[in-house]
Amino acid sequence: MVGIVDVAKKEIVSAKTILVVVPDITNPFFSKVFRGIEAVAVTNGYQVILGDTGNDLEREKWFLNLLHQKKVDGMALLTAQTDAATVEEAAQRFPLVLACEYIEGSNITTVSLDNISGARKATEYLIDLGHERIGCIIGPLNSVLNRDRLKGFYQAMSCNNLIVDPVLVQEGDFSFESGFNLMMKFFAIGQLPSAIFAANDEMAMGVIKAIKSKGLKVPEDISVLGFDNLKFSSIFDPGLTTIAQPAFEYGEKVAEFLIRLINKEEIKHEHMFLANQLIVRQSCQQYVKNF
Structure with a gap:
């Protein structure tokens, strides 16, 4: 069963639990990434808990601290406002996958778009x-x-x-x-x-x-x-x-990588770039100069 709760208000008991931290769940893009994570996690017997930072740096740090407290098995971080050193340190000690954004020069397992x-x-x-x-x-x-x-x-x-x-x-x-x-x-x-x-x-x-x-x-x-x-x-x-952007696929890949990290399995490619595609509709047309 999937648990979607505000982790700032409720206690978390780790029982095959993944925490997904997003900057703004009202953004349809992040909602779709979350659904992709959820789909793979549920199939593998994991609960999914949502943490919405509201683009607040201190709230993001609070969520990261849950890893240190070992209240969740792993974290998917869909935002990266926290300084690189803090995120790197957490990723070295605990299962953590960074999605959508990346940290330049880091070895954190990451799924992003070019x-x-x-x-x-x-x-x-x-x-x-x-x-x-x-x-x-x-x-x-x-x-x-x-x-x-x-x-x-x-x-x-x-x-x-x-x-x-x-x-x-x-x-x-x-x-x-x-x-x-x-x-x-x-x-x-x-x-x-x-x-x-x-x-x-x-x-x-x-x-x-x-x-x-x-x-x-x-x-x-x-x-x-x-x-x-x-x-x-x-x-x-x-x-x-x-x-x-393949938002749902983002989520699927993030969950796959995170579960492998939790199970201490090897990941060959630490940084995966997903493809983008131009979708042509009606909002653009040929420009004609008026002389």
Whole structure:
């Protein structure tokens, strides 16, 4: 039987128990990763307990301390705000798998996406459509995931000899509201791109809402491309072109690795990169210059 509880409020008794720590369970991406972990764990006779940090560093450290107290058999960490040394030390002593993000130079067993190639693929798609003035709304840059997505954006622009206007690169927080507000900022300062690459689908949807609020159309006036391929992206208006992440598969691989670590089995590849895919829908179109 699966136990999903707030571990900050209830005592944990270890009985083939895996703790999954997420930064924000209301984010559909993390919910889907959790379901993938749960599916494999249940099959192997493990309880799954959810720990939601709410993007709070101290809460993340509290969850990590449960490993030291041996109240859980292993941990899947879907966030990495804690300093690298602390996470490394925990991973050396206890079964721990890092997912979605990674720690540069570490030997922690990790399952992640090649975010650089994903963002580069997204930006190159916009460039292939004829866009040159492309904006980028990135997620929090204290995360290696977002630094990699920004790096991929810059790589694509540089390889095509395109200049990035610094005003058109803005840091959001992955929420719909930040996508909306940052697009409104572009309107306020009078600096409009012909296309926007948003580092997740929720921000991309916020961007589209802002564009529509100004009486403009997507993609006729401004093209928008997201990242994640959330379920709602296919039924949004217009359908969102995006980079798909295999979220459920993330979870499955994390659980497989974690159970092997718990059983002290060998893992040949400490860092697994999962493939990404461009999903083309209706939110982007060919750019035609008006002379």
